[in-house]
Amino acid sequence: MTAAQADLRIDRPSVADGAALWRLAKESGTLDLNSSYSYLLWCRDFAATSAVARAEDGAPVGFVTGYTRPEDPHTLLVWQVAVDAAHRGRGLAAALLDGLTARIAAERPLTAVETTITPGNTASERLFASYAERHGATVTREVLFGAGLFPDGPHDPEVLYRIGPLSF
Secondary structure: OOOOHEEEEOOOOOOOHHHHHHHHHHHHOOOOOOHHHHHHHHHHHOOOHHHEEOOOOEEEEEEEEEEEEEEEEEEEEEEEEOOOOOOOOOOOHHHHHHHHHHHHHEEEEEEEEEEEEOOOOOOHHHHHHHHHOOOEEEEEEEEEEOOOOOOOOOOOOOOEEEOOOOOO
16 A cells, blocks of 8 residues: 555445445446435445455445356456545555555466456446556457446446456
């Protein structure tokens, strides 16, 4: 953690964090906003594969949500990453991602990280490219869900980024 992050604590989310995670996602301006209910469920059912950054007062200021793929339990799929505007530009998203994957790898084998990124989301592209570089892994990309698959109107394609192999 950098000096700019020293006042922050990274840990597992709890159900009480669900509303704050929903607000962070909403205020991000780039994430697909899920229902507030889904963030409550996420904090309950996927806390072991997610992380939250807390300010000194305990309030969430960033998060990463993920899950291990049922068909490939050694792969973490990162669902969303968000950081409060006041805390951006200090490497918090990278610290969250590194901390989460290190925690999971200490508990069970973790050989790959996957995420989807819409074209033009350069902040996410940089985050995951730098993660791969820090961990000496390669990145492969392929369209996972084409734009025509989304039933609720125009949506950019979701490009699958697969980072691996990882070794911890």
